Structures are given as C-alpha cells and as structure tokens.
Amino acid sequence: MENDHKKPAYSDRKKVQIFEQEFVPHIDSMYNFAYKLTLDEEDAKDLVQDTYMKAFRFINSFEEGTNAKAWLFRILKNSFINDYRKKSKQPSKIDYQEVESVYNSEDVDLNITTDLRTETMSNRIGDEVTNALNSLAVDFRIVIILCDLEGFTYEEMSKILDIPIGTVRSRLHRARNLLKEKLVNYAKKMGYNANSI
Numbered sequence: 001m002e003n004d005h006k007k008p009a010y011s012d013r014k015k016v017q018i019f020e021q022e023f024v025p026h027i028d029s030m031y032n033f034a035y036k037l038t039l040d041e042e043d044a045k046d047l048v049q050d051t052y053m054k055a056f057r058f059i060n061s062f063e064e065g066t067n068a069k070a071w072l073f074r075i076l077k078n079s080f081i082n083d084y085r086k087k088s089k090q091p092s093k094i095d096y097q098e099v100e101s102v103y104n105s106e107d108v109d110l111n112i113t114t115d116l117r118t119e120t121m122s123n124r125i126g127d128e129v130t131n132a133l134n135s136l137a138v139d140f141r142i143v144i145i146l147c148d149l150e151g152f153t154y155e156e157m158s159k160i161l162d163i164p165i166g167t168v169r170s171r172l173h174r175a176r177n178l179l180k181e182k183l184v185n186y187a188k189k190m191g192y193n194a195n196s197i
Contacts, residue, residue: 077160
C-alpha cells in the first residue's frame with residue numbers, strides 16, 4: 001500500500017528552522033489580519049500568539065516550501081471563528097473590582113481618562129474606509145482583507161476559508177458591493193463622481 005501523502009516528521013532542529021524562516025517573517029501580516037478581525041489590540045495579540053503556538057505544535061502538518069502565509073492565515077481564521085463562537089455564547093465579563101479600584105484611587109485624574117477616550121475616538125472617526133470595512137459582517141470582512149489587502153489568490157483564499165472558489169468569488173463580489181454602498185457618500189464628499197464609482 002503506497003502512501004504518497006505521508007506527513008513529514010521534522011527533527012526538533014528542522015522545526016525551529018522552519019518556524020523561524022517560514023513562519024516568523026509573516027508575523028506583521030498575521031497581526032494586521034488578527035486586528036482587522038478582532039478590532040482590539042490585546043485580542044489580536046492573543047490570537048496571533050495562539051496561532052503561532054498551534055503552528056509550531058502542528059508543524060509536521062506543514063509541507064516545507066508551500067505557502068506558509070496561507071497556512072498560517074487558515075490557522076488564524078479558524079482560531080478566530082472558534083473563539084468568536086465561544087465568546088458569542090458567553091455573557092460579557094467585567095472585572096468590577098479592577099474598575100472600582102482604578103476609579104476609587106486617589107491617583108486617578110478623570111480629565112485624563114476623558115481625554116484618552118476622546119483621542120481614541122477621534123482617530124477612529126476620521127478613517128471612513130476602516131469604519132466601513134469594520135462594519136461589514138465578518139465573512140465579508142475576511143474576504144476583502146485576504147484579497148484586497150493581503151493579495152491572496154482565489155485558490156489560496158479557497159484553502160484558507162475552506163470554501164469553493166465560486167463561493168469566494170461571489171462572497172468577494174458581495175463584500176465589495178456592500179463596501180461600495182457604505183462609501184458612496186464619503187466618495188461624493190471627497191469630490192469623486194458617484195456615477196463612476
């Protein structure tokens with residue numbers, strides 16, 4: 001019985017080499033993707049860390065010389081979806097003791113807290129494209145990110161998302177139309193002809 005698809009069994013040294021040479025160079029792209037999915041810096045960092053831990057743990061499933069970035073994106077996307085499902089079934093958790101201790105502290109300056117919130121919001125409000133992208137449902141946001149921001153082919157996206165290429169194309173088409181609808185007024189305001197968009 002021939003087994004052409006036998007998984008490689010890398011030595012510990014080879015695993016470290018693959019990890020450093022094939023996986024680590026994509027860490028910035030992974031963080032950007034994770035942030036665009038989670039919309040939270042800490043969650044994005046956790047998601048990237050989780051992805052890299054899984055990538056190392058299952059490194060024997062990776063075929064050296066293939067598209068490491070696509071392989072990592074698939075792990076990240078699956079981790080995000082699994083985590084997202086878990087979180088959506090759980091009620092929100094707030095550490096009231098932490099909030100109380102911060103606000104009851106004599107060192108707290110309420111004006112600084114307000115200024116930080118205002119500053120954060122002013123950075124977000126100005127970026128209409130980011131806001132429009134972030135407002136899309138996650139399935140549509142993912143295809144836009146993978147194709148238009150990360151440059152993956154339809155075939156690579158199909159593998160990352162584990163859906164047929166036809167579904168990738170139709171989802172991307174729908175996502176772009178939704179994004180266009182959200183940005184038409186912004187484009188007009190910026191002086192673009194709405195009929196040519």
